[in-house]
Amino acid sequence: MIEVRDLKVRYGARVVADVPELDVGEGECVAIVGESGSGKSTTLLSLLGLTQDAEISGHVRVCGVDVLTASPRRLREIRGARAALVMQSPQAALSPATRLGVLMRRALKLHGVGTAPSAGGTPDEIMDRAVEAVMLDREILRRYPHEISGGQAQRFAIALAIALGAEVILADEPTSALDVTVQAEVVAVLRGLREERGLALLLVSHDLALVSTIADRVLVMKDGAVVESGPAARVLAEPSHPYTRELLEALP
């Protein structure tokens, strides 16, 4: 679902992210781990062409679309619909005066979901199913963004992605603003979607312990470079790079 080769993201002369190889298949979860400034978020954003003023080179395919050469129209087709981005604080991106249900319906309409008779039911049915899939009550669709908690907002963002038919979710620190108990719920939702729907998941996180409970493979980034990558179990149990070791030892 995601295929990256020799990705380099530059701001001016500075390379802020250099990722030689990154693949995420159907139903797989790959995590990019690192500290602030490591380039992990930049990498994620560049996969959807969302880095501003950055110069990107290499080869990036997301859902079969070559992101770096695709027309804005083609990009729009995958971005937001087939490949969804989930950020740390989704509440900021939800229009405050709009009920969540209205917001979701508009998004569906914008992407033409639920209009064709064959496309999986009416918009209402699609919305109900999506909300259920993230363990939220349907009642939430009647609420305004400020009336829901951070954990609910995060799950709503995921529901939105599912309603739009996302095949890939790119999540940037999706739980680091949440309480641990709420984090556990969001992670459970993500894991469920992966197993039941074959959703591909690219997760950016600073939390190695969290990553170890969900990711199949891990990329460790430092100062824009990938210092270590491999199966999560191997990298976290027998780290070969000193920086990975340092990260592991720092866990409280």
Place this chain on the structure above:
Amino acid sequence: MTMLRAERVTLGYGRRAVVHDVTLDITEGGVGLIGESGSGKTTLARAFLGLLTPMSGNIWYGDQTLKKADLRKFRKDVQPVFQAEALDPRMRIGTSIAEGLPRSARSRVGELLEQVGLDPDLAARRPHQLSGGQRQRVVIARALAVGPRLLILDEPTSALDVTVQARILDLLASLDTERLLITHNLAVVERLCRTSHVLFAGRVVESGPTADLLAAPAHPYTKALRDAVPRLGGAPPEARGRTEAVPAPSGCPYRLRCPLAAPECERPPALRDLGGRQAACHRAEEVLT
């Protein structure tokens, strides 16, 4: 005798109480105050700092209530360490640190910076020129300037990268002061606090030695908190209960989220002694086993 003690304090803003009838001693060896956002832990910290007057109950400073105590002495004894954002963005680091020093002692700024592991030359910089970890050290240096006996630490590391966090925790552990640590991070408490209190919806639901609390929680909420922390290579944490359920307005506030909720939970549970620790749960014995 403990230096600072909350006695049946109820705290709030306007008429709305967010902390209800809490009694808590800041004992030796570090005290942890654990809770999720909205649990009232920061409000309680503000009361301990004398920044918020209780709606009822008292904060005792030695043998006097904070209302009657010598505030000058109190301010020297008790200092806060907030998050790294707690620096005036327009002020030079040195000026920020010197704020608590008398004019004659301004030369100690460099010494204080060294004490927290920073280069004294940083005094001339402004906060945005420093990293998060450096800023957090400056916040600590500012608190240390007046020679406090107790530090009230409000999530001092939660915004930092893990490697930086580890070093800040080392620094805090090495300081020769008492501490009250407010956090949602159980692992941090384990390291810095001998005793811990778990706060839910403005009430203490469990208190006791940190090690016991984490090894065998007596309150279902403590257990949920502990189990939700992802462990390296451990099984994925189980998501159970509905975390968005609001605290129950009557009876046990946790009952709408509690997997053990029973009819008896409609009566408010009192904090009960369970041999070396206390928990506010009707079914604490079942949780323990």
Place this chain on the structure above:
Amino acid sequence: MTEAAPAEVRLRRTLPRIPDRFAALGAVLIVLIVLAAIFAPWLAPYPADQLNPVEAVRPPSGAHWFGTDQVGRDVLTRVLYGGRTSLFIAVAVLAASSAVGVTLGVVAGYAGGWVRDVIMRITDVFLAFPALLLSLALAMVLQPSVNTVILALAVTWWPWYARLAAASAASIATRGYVDAARCLGVPAPRIVLRHVLPNSLTPVLVQLSLDAGGVLLISAALSYLGLGAQEPTAEWGLMVQEGQTLFTTNWWVAMFPGLAIMVTAFAFNVLGEGLRNALDHRSGGARRERAEPASAEAAARVVK
């Protein structure tokens, strides 16, 4: 210590800053206009207020670039001198109203409680005064003059600054560094002066720039209505009023001072907008931009 400078800062420094061209244009225009007003006596081709009935209402020419008015005064000279009056009114109104407004607002915002309630209610009372009516009343009680305009506008303008400063100060008062200062036993007046006031000023500065154009327009309107500057003082609004009866036949008499008002107001507005954008950007605006594509809809909106 390996806690290096924050990457975000480094990143931002390497990013090419896209200058806000309109704001830069506004700033340049304002500098030029202010310089023109200051150096009017040297720049003006004719002495101020020199009457020359023989040369009355001449169209723009080599001798009189902007033409002459009914009594033969050079319009260019009058526009240059008029800038002094008009800008003086704007500066005086803004200085007075922001000084009063910010002082009261910062105190209200920091103190909170009943102090804030009292100050804000007084503010509300003043906000309810219509600027034009108050000026009319003042002009009737006092003499219509430049000072009357300044007084009338300042009285109706300061409450906006009080509100702005109060909101800003109230938010600053909850910052960790203010609490930290209180815990260090720093006295309240010093906290206000050292922490709250300086950090509350940013939105005020933006508002000042945005308001300058507005004050200019309203003071011109007051003069136009005969409530402000009086003959023979050169003032842009007054000049427009004098020229309006001739407008269909001798457009230049009213047109040039009118243009001066428009250009100056425009310059202040774009500068204010630019300042606001720049400061928003610095205070987390960039983060908000990045956070925007969080939802699928927002992402779609971004690329639209």
